Amino acid sequence: xxxxxxxxxxxxxxxxxxxxxxxxxxxxxxxxxxxxxxxxxxxxxxxxxxxxxxxxxxxxxxxxxxxxxxxxxxxxxxxxxxxxxxxxxxxxxxxxxxxxxxxxxxxxxxxxxxxxxxxxxxxxxxxxxxxxxxxxxxxxxxxxxxxxxx
Numbered sequence: 331x332x333x334x335x336x337x338x339x340x341x342x343x344x345x346x347x348x349x350x351x352x353x354x355x356x357x358x359x360x361x362x363x364x365x366x367x368x369x370x371x372x373x374x375x376x377x378x379x380x381x382x383x384x385x386x387x388x389x390x391x392x393x394x395x396x397x398x399x400x401x402x403x404x405x406x407x408x409x410x411x412x413x414x415x416x417x418x419x420x421x422x423x424x425x426x427x428x429x430x431x432x433x434x435x436x437x438x439x440x441x442x443x444x445x446x447x448x449x450x451x452x453x454x455x456x457x458x459x460x461x462x463x464x465x466x467x468x469x470x471x472x473x474x475x476x477x478x479x480x
Contacts, residue, residue, distance in 0.1 A: 332369045332383075333360075342374040345382050348444060352406055353384075354398055356427045357391060357438040364389065364438075369445055388441035395421055398437040 337345070337353070344350035353370070355361050364370065366386055374380040392398040399407060399417050411417040421427065 331363075331365070332371055333364050334371045334373065336375050336378070337372040339374055339376050342372060342380070342382065345372060345384065345442070345444075350406075351441065351443075352402060353440045353442055354395075355438055355440070356431050357436045358431070361438050364440065370440065370442065383445035384440075384442035385445045386440050387443050390439045390441070392437040392439070395427070395432050395437055398439055402439070 335353075335355070341350060341353075353372075364386060366389060368386045369383050370386060371381050371383050390398075390401070392401075395418050396414065399414050399421075403414050403417065407414075407417045411420060422429065
């Protein structure tokens, strides 16, 4: 299933570069529908025509924003914030979510990876006549979600 979510420009660019590995959201009704192996299409807030699709590789649930940020602070936030408290305060100052929304629903962190479309090539033997073989090569786009296909 494909889910559509808007994202701020900075986070969008970090996704494009492959730097952003998790997306943190309030665990509201919309987010509760997301499952591992689903696709999230993120739309850049300043230009919603600009989109990136990410595979959901894992989902972690948290009771509070502090719990969510604490688990992966070094990996996800330490390049932009000095500590967990300043990160939490930034979330509230930027009006991503209210304390009430988070207390009611909790938080979710989606582990994400760029979505890939692969091409599978195959060759089939079509006709053999007079010691000659006619071969047909075809290519089919495959939109797959598992890393180890085949």
